[in-house]
Amino acid sequence: MNSLKTLTLLGSTGSIGRQTLDVVRHAEGCLKIHALGAGKNVRLMEEQARLFRPAVAVMMDETAARELRERLKDLPIKVDQGMEGIINSVTAEEVDTVVTALSGRVGLEPTLEAIKAGKTIALANKETLVAGGDLVMSSAQAMNCKILPVDSEHSAIFQCLEENPETIERIILTASGGPFFGWSKERLESVTLENALRHPNWEMGAKITIDSSTMMNKGLEVIEAHHLFNVAYDGIEVLIHPQSVVHSMVEYYDGSVLAQLGRPDMRLPIQYALSYPTRWKNPFERLDLRGKTLTFHEPDFEAFPALALAYQAGRRGGTLPAAMNAANEVAVSAFLQRKVSYLGIIDIVGEVCAEHKVLDSMDLDSILDADSWARHRAEELILT
Template identity: 80%
Template sequence: MKTLTLLGSTGSVGRQTLDVVRQAEGRLKVHALVADKNVNLMEEQARLIRPALIVMMDEGAARELRGRLADLPLQVEQGMEGIINSVVSQKVDTVVTALSGRIGLEPTLAALDAGKAIALANKETLVAGGELVMSKAQAVNSPIIPVDSEHSAIFQCLEDHPETIEKIMLTASGGPFFGWTKQELADVTLEKALRHPNWSMGAKITIDSATMMNKGLEVIEAHHLFGMDYDNIEVLIHPQSVVHSLVQYRDGSVLAQLGKTDMRLPIQYALSYPTRWSNPFERLDLRGKTLTFHEPDFEGFPALALAYQAGRRGGTLPAVMNAANEAVVAAFLQKKITYLQIQETVAQVCSEHNVLDHPDLGSILEADTWARRRALELI
């Protein structure tokens, strides 16, 4: 039995992780649940899962939960200190990092320090601190198993000898605005941007998918996870979202992983690896389906090009890009800026940043803070 700490339990990936736990027939146990401030859902999860520990980032939410859950034998903590406690516990084998945003970096590093396996669903962790995280994982010999569907696909396609890989191909649905002109994109509303054609996700990642920043973040994540040069990481628009990604080998052979648009599949694989468990989830039926692939539009969706540039430059620039993006997407969700201003503002912040190479955690957090502040100033 594997014992988990689940970071981000009330989010989309977190909720689906708990679906996997319930279907695992006793092979998974949850020690701790961590979330921001969704008190109602956390209470529901606590009563269903019965963890030993709950952590809420929000102080008020933690206080309210203590009162609501006083009848249960569990502990409620708050803030980053509580999150760190949840991931370093000796009772925990694996930490599922499904928090949204850069906030996942610190607990991931703490979990690695404590020798925990990481099921990584928080791409911003590797975008902001990929060099730091991967070197730490290697030093302590702790595995990082990807949960993102695209990176799980690549992970599943890898052979025992990764030196035979020639190219990684990340697929992208293209989001709701695939094929739109810049003039058409100028009229995008929040409501339109939140209508993803294939996946049901949280608001932030849905907007990132609309701008294709999400795919840019995944390019940087793939670089760190698989040690691939950016010149050998390609993005393919695949509107059907059936092929989750592909790997091309040096002899020209291409392996692809296909599946339903169901995050429970890569979540389960990350938690069952190196074995595969049966489950009752819906199976993929390819009969009657047509699969198409297209070049991405770097001009219409400049966030993808910006991510390649930031990744190639490295240092603190990816962290700055990610932080600025988090700030401006939050502003867009509050209808304070237009759709096109998201990408324009992130690019402006990146252009103003003085990049620091080989940053430590403190330098990454300082760059992150500066980028958020500067983005808000520009807004």
């Protein structure tokens, strides 16, 4: 194993955060937590802080930070709050690697600050690249910072890349199809919140589970892949693979296709991002292909228009992907609160994208302005 790496983990109480801590626990002293950051789950943050003893624990929510401070007063752990606390945790001198597993666009600013501070980024927050991909990747290049993908699909592509990536002909992103694979648009009209939260293969947070069911998650991953691997949108294909065994593929100019296979267990891509460039042994369950049948299908763009919308937004570029992402976050939140129907999610996102006046300037202020406008407009549409 490599020498000790010191981490700041943002989004520690979410699904990816919890699985990251499981990787840390099994890494035989090769990973150390400097800081944990989360939204407002005080109970779980206290439990994690007591187990991993970070120097710093940050809550985005001020009330939650106050409660956590009281709960941890018997330990020498600094409790910080808000975006300022998050940014301080990622730029700390002791930190080597920042795991960005916050949900949504909120991950953009701390990722940029971590890059400016020269940290390695283990990226589990696809919205960061969707909203600000050009800015993030140019900043990382300027600082010579590594961005290591944690999403299972992008980790698979990363592992399949050879030393001459210019010979790539196309990237093939696989998608499970979610709980509604094969459903018609008419049948999707009857989808309930409970139906949409039942993913057949992966254990994920509520927002990403809904995104997976609408195929918006795959659309966001298409945009993320474009930025991470510098591949044109025409060179990125999506195939539905219900078994979730082949996590993605890369086809080269000579017709060779390299694929990465594994169990649907997020701890594997998380560990690879943290162990890179080496591989660590672990006790996780191994893939057994005996008796398995692997199938691949074309996506249904008519029943699941979110995927086509994401391709369109990515190709147009500028601030449109940021607006699309923001509208989707608001619409999914409304669906989770039973304020809009399932098909209403993409209706709202599509309307916001159609109305958005795209700016091609990709500075942070332009991205945040587009994000703010799109959230406000989506909220208006929800109320009508």
